[in-house]
Every structure is written in structure tokens, then in C-alpha cells.
Amino acid sequence: MKILVTGAAGFIGYHTSKKLIQNGHEVVGLDNINDYYDINLKYGRLNDLGIERKQAKKFNFITVSKIFPNPFKFIRMDLLHSNALKDLFINEKFDVVCHLAAQAGVRYSLENPEAYVDSNIVGFLNILECCRHNKIKHLVYASSSSVYGLNKKIPFEVSDNVDQPISLYAATKKSNELMAHTYSHLYGFSTTGLRFFTVYGPWGRPDMAMFLFTEAIIKGNPIMVFNNGNMERDFTYIDDIVEGVVKVIETPLKIRSIKKDTYKIYNIGNNKSVKLMDFIKAIEKSLGIKAKKEMQPMQSGDVVKTWANVDELIKDYKYSPGTPIKKGVDSFIDWYKKYYKFK
């Protein structure tokens, strides 16, 4: 299959591209390499895929991987450059689009709402339009557990009401689902939205808890523990997420439980909730350092507990998440120490 992966220099996009390449697909990675967080990490991920920084820097220029010469190419492109995007689709003729590029993060959406509307709404529309005009068979895109807002019903099910998002980030993700539904209905191509639940692991995002806690503990700085630690998350290890995303891409669409449906949403998580304090304990244990904790009140836009019901993904795709928190945390810490040369 020929697959476009957007957000390929990002955390999930990098891992997904790598797995798809290893599975023998021809992959084109796209990313604008924005500076929402340390760009060195983005170039580092690309370098691991055989794309040199000097080449990756150039806008709208296709670079072929030095490690995976045939199947992997990278292009630095902004989703907002609709003409360049159209040309890419016409020239490359993709079978499937895996759309992971977005302005991520709940807290940053309080400071810079425009970035969310630009990348997540206008950018998503540009992807939909390209899929529509280039006969893309399947668009797989990232939604988020944040669409559940203050949902009290545990675990979260796709059939739960998600009409009350509590951050602009969540509102853009819910909008993506609505826009995908409209395009599937109007133009008949299949769309699958995956609601990711707190993903962590090697090459993870520096704005997320796993990374922030590890960095602070190593430097001897206090960690900010929101809602006095009274939070729970369905922490999902990156390999489990990638396994699910790749299964959704590779499996013929006809296996879906609702055979005729071209539009579908799934939760993709670990299927259990872990207490934030237990997560912190796992990091402390792996590092062998006790954290200095600074208890903070709840932040606006944040939710107390998330927990994914993933039964449908198990039924339709034999999804089987299983990485225990200790193993996942240890792999992150191993990577972190190697990457930042910390003994």
C-alpha cells in the first residue's frame, strides 16, 4: 500500500511510519516541523528514519530515506498550503491517508487558540478535500479522549454523548469527527477516527506528564501535581497504539461490524485507568530518585479521569493492548537516559 502519514516528525507519526515501513508499505511522511516543542526531537525522529536534517529543513522538497530507500520519503509541508498539498496528492497517488498532524495539547489551547483552528480545522479540511478529489480509499485520523469532556460514565464508550467539550483542543477534535462524517456521507470514502488515550513511550512529547516528570525529577526540580494528585488516566504505551493504528490501516474495511458503514470512530487506549500517583511512583522507581511534589489545583480544560472501553476495536481488529505501566515507564526512561546522555 502507498500511505501518506501526516505528522511524521511527531511522536505517534514517527512510530507509526516506522512500523508501516517495516511492514513493507511505501510511506510518505509529511510534517511542517513547527516549534510547539523542541524541534531537535522532531529532527532526531526523522534522522532515525534515515532523513537528514539538512534535507528535511527544506519546504515542499521530497527527501528519500537513506535507511529505507524505496519505501520512505519525507516532505516538509504545512497543511495550510492547500495548493502544495493538492500537488502532493496528485503526484504521489496514495491508497490510504493516516492523518496524525495536529496542534496537540490541552493547556496550550488556552494560550494560542488560533493554532488549533488553523492546523486542526483548516488543515483537516484540506486533507478531506484532497482525499475527496484523489479517490483515497481510507482516511484514518487522530481524534482524542478529550472529546469526552467531563463525562462521568466510566469507562468511556464511543456511544457516550460528546457534545460538551471543555477545551478548544477537544472541540477541534470533535469537529474533525463531524467533518469526517460529512465527507464520508457525501463522497463515499471510508474514514476512521481513533480517539487516542494519553500515549507515552520513547521519543514522547516534551509537553506531556511522562516527559515533564522525568525531566524535573532528574534535574532535582519539583513536579507539578494537578488536582492534588487525584487524577487517573488510561495511559497507553506507544507500541499498543501503533499496533492498533496499523491494524486499522492494513485490515480490509469489509470486516467492520457495521458492514456498510464508511464512517467509524473507535477508542484506542489501554482499557484501564492508572492513578497519577502510581504513575509517578513507577517513574521514581525506574529512576531511583524520589520526586519533589508541588501539589496544584485542577487546571481549566483538564479532566479528572479517563478510561477507554476498547471492545469494538478488539472485536473488529483483534486489538490487544497489554503493555504494563512498569514496562512502558522503564522503556521510556531507558530511551530518555540514552537520548539525553544521562547516567
Ligand SMILES: NC(=O)c1ccc[n+]([C@@H]2O[C@H](COP(=O)([O-])OP(=O)(O)OC[C@H]3O[C@@H](n4cnc5c(N)ncnc54)[C@H](O)[C@@H]3O)[C@@H](O)[C@H]2O)c1
Ligand atoms: N499523544 C497523545 O497522548 C495524544 C492523545 C490524543 C490525541 N492525540 C493526537 O494524535 C496526533 C499525534 O499526536 P502526537 O502526540 O504525535 O503529537 P506531536 O505534536 O508530536 O505530532 C504532531 C505533528 O504534527 C505536526 N503539525 C502540526 N501542525 C501541522 C501543520 N499545520 N502542517 C503540518 N504538520 C503539522 C507537528 O509539527 C508535529 O510534528 C495528534 O492529532 C494529536 O492531537 C495524541
